[in-house]
Amino acid sequence: MVLNKVTEHLIALKSVRKSYQQPNGQEIVILENINLELRPGEIVALLGPSGSGKSTLMRIVAGLISPSKGEVLYHERPLVGLNPGVAIVFQSFALYPWLSVLENVELGLKAKGEPLESRRQKALKMIDIIGLDGFENAYPKELSGGMRQRVGFARALAVEPELLCMDEPFSALDVLTAENLRFELLDLWLERRIPTKAVLIVTHGIEEAVIMADRIIVLGRNPGRIRADLPVTLPHYRDRKHPSFQALVDRVYTIITNPDLDKIDTPATPSVQAATPQARYQSLPAVRIGSIAGLLELLEDRQEKDLYRLAQELQLEVDDILPIVEAAKLMDFVELAEGDISLKPIAQEFINGGIDERKQIVRAQLLTHIRLVQQIYRLLEAKQNQRIPEELVLDILETHFSPKEAEQQLETVVDWGRYAEIYGYDEPSGQIFLEQAVVSH
Ligand SMILES: Nc1ncnc2c1ncn2[C@@H]1O[C@H](COP(=O)(O)OP(=O)(O)OP(=O)(O)O)[C@@H](O)[C@H]1O
Numbered sequence: 286m287v288l289n290k291v292t293e294h295l296i297a298l299k300s301v302r303k304s305y306q307q308p309n310g311q312e313i314v315i316l317e318n319i320n321l322e323l324r325p326g327e328i329v330a331l332l333g334p335s336g337s338g339k340s341t342l343m344r345i346v347a348g349l350i351s352p353s354k355g356e357v358l359y360h361e362r363p364l365v366g367l368n369p370g371v372a373i374v375f376q377s378f379a380l381y382p383w384l385s386v387l388e389n390v391e392l393g394l395k396a397k398g399e400p401l402e403s404r405r406q407k408a409l410k411m412i413d414i415i416g417l418d419g420f421e422n423a424y425p426k427e428l429s430g431g432m433r434q435r436v437g438f439a440r441a442l443a444v445e446p447e448l449l450c451m452d453e454p455f456s457a458l459d460v461l462t463a464e465n466l467r468f469e470l471l472d473l474w475l476e477r478r479i480p481t482k483a484v485l486i487v488t489h490g491i492e493e494a495v496i497m498a499d500r501i502i503v504l505g506r507n508p509g510r511i512r513a514d515l516p517v518t519l520p521h522y523r524d525r526k527h528p529s530f531q532a533l534v535d536r537v538y539t540i541i542t543n544p545d546l547d548k549i550d551t552p553a554t555p556s557v558q559a560a561t562p563q564a565r566y567q568s569l570p571a572v573r574i575g576s577i578a579g580l581l582e583l584l585e586d587r588q589e590k591d592l593y594r595l596a597q598e599l600q601l602e603v604d605d606i607l608p609i610v611e612a613a614k615l616m617d618f619v620e621l622a623e624g625d626i627s628l629k630p631i632a633q634e635f636i637n638g639g640i641d642e643r644k645q646i647v648r649a650q651l652l653t654h655i656r657l658v659q660q661i662y663r664l665l666e667a668k669q670n671q672r673i674p675e676e677l678v679l680d681i682l683e684t685h686f687s688p689k690e691a692e693q694q695l696e697t698v699v700d701w702g703r704y705a706e707i708y709g710y711d712e713p714s715g716q717i718f719l720e721q722a723v724v725s726h
Pocket residue numbers: 305313315333334335336337338339340341342687689690
């Protein structure tokens with residue numbers, strides 16, 4: 286990185302834990318044992334599957350929410366309330382439609398109590414730097430998505446934040462606009478034309494992280510924890526086709542798709558705490574059995590076993606394919622090793638099977654490998670009328686997941702069980718009922 290490095294960190298998170306109390310009193314752990322230092326001169330990318338706590342971690346850094354345990358240090362001092370050194374760029378732009386570009390950019394400065402004259406000057410300067418010259422008096426609705434996000438950047442940068450936080454800033458833009466803006470921002474950073482000392486970017490895109498970051502932090506899920514802290518030493522501007530670029534992308538992909546590989550290349554941090562009950566609970570990805578079948582068939586058709594290259598061939602993002610891969614792995618249809626995915630013999634049988642055989646195979650896999658399906662099945666068997674209200678399952682789920690996620694888990698487990706004809710769901714009464722005695726278990 287071209288900027289001078291100093292040893293002092295801007296922000297440090299020490300053994301940070303974030304949990305939420307459920308209405309039923311249960312604690313849901315979102316982030317666990319996070320130790321992270323952000324130093325001047327670096328762009329840090331936070332990568333991880335949906336729900337791994339990336340946005341929560343960013344909000345803790347920004348002081349928008351406080352940790353349940355551990356501490357956040359800003360310039361070596363405990364952070365209280367909003368972090369004065371942070372400005373945020375949101376995925377949704379978050380502009381005020383009734384304010385002009387100039388007024389939107391001035392907002393942060395106004396909030397900081399900057400007098401009118403100097404805030405106008407600073408806002409105009411940033412508008413110029415960020416390429417919005419001539420649009421000062423336009424309103425957000427008159428601008429394209431790319432231009433709106435420029436306003437988002439200008440507003441954040443106008444306050445001269447020490448740390449610029451970006452929560453998926455390019456993901457609402459079309460591919461070309463996103464790529465242009467990414468490189469323009471990188472230009473400004475590398476040429477030191479923007480006043481910020483460090484950047485934290487939350488992203489789903491592995492390539493985006495490798496293009497921009499000096500360090501990539503990979504978060505895992507349930508609860509969110511740091512699984513890897515990888516330095517990126519490739520010189521800017523990085524070429525996506527270069528073998529070193531591809532190798533790093535492949536490596537990150539391997540880590541993300543292998544939840545079993547933990548703490549790779551992480552600097553010395555206190556050891557991972559004992560797993561919480563939540564960590565041992567399977568989180569079912571919200572995918573349909575049809576998608577899993579599609580993945581298995583695809584793997585049989587194509588020789589490509591490397592997940593990252595397979596996703597590329599299909600023009601899919603990691604977040605599109607990862608939940609399907611996870612579900613296939615939970616059901617023990619596939620094996621993952623070093624970023625390669627391969628079919629297990631039972632998956633071969635599934636692929637070759639007719640509809641009834643497929644259902645029977647899924648039934649056996651669910652009853653053998655998915656704890657929640659086993660629990661529901663046992664509950665149904667124990668009841669004389671072989672019916673249970675969905676609330677019962679929701680109550681169990683809410684001891685491990687947030688109410689929203691519990692609903693999602695219920696929907697998935699009902700969908701899977703119905704496909705396999707283990708149980709059915711009676712919509713009007715909201716009851717789950719046993720379809721038939723399951724012999725194959
Ligand atoms: N206020 C809250 N109360 C309860 N649970 C919450 C709250 N805020 C976030 N969560 C839960 O915390 C988990 C992590 O959320 P977060 O948005 O930080 O993840 P993420 O990795 O940024 O996800 P995505 O990539 O989908 O945006 C999610 O399961 C979410 O439902």
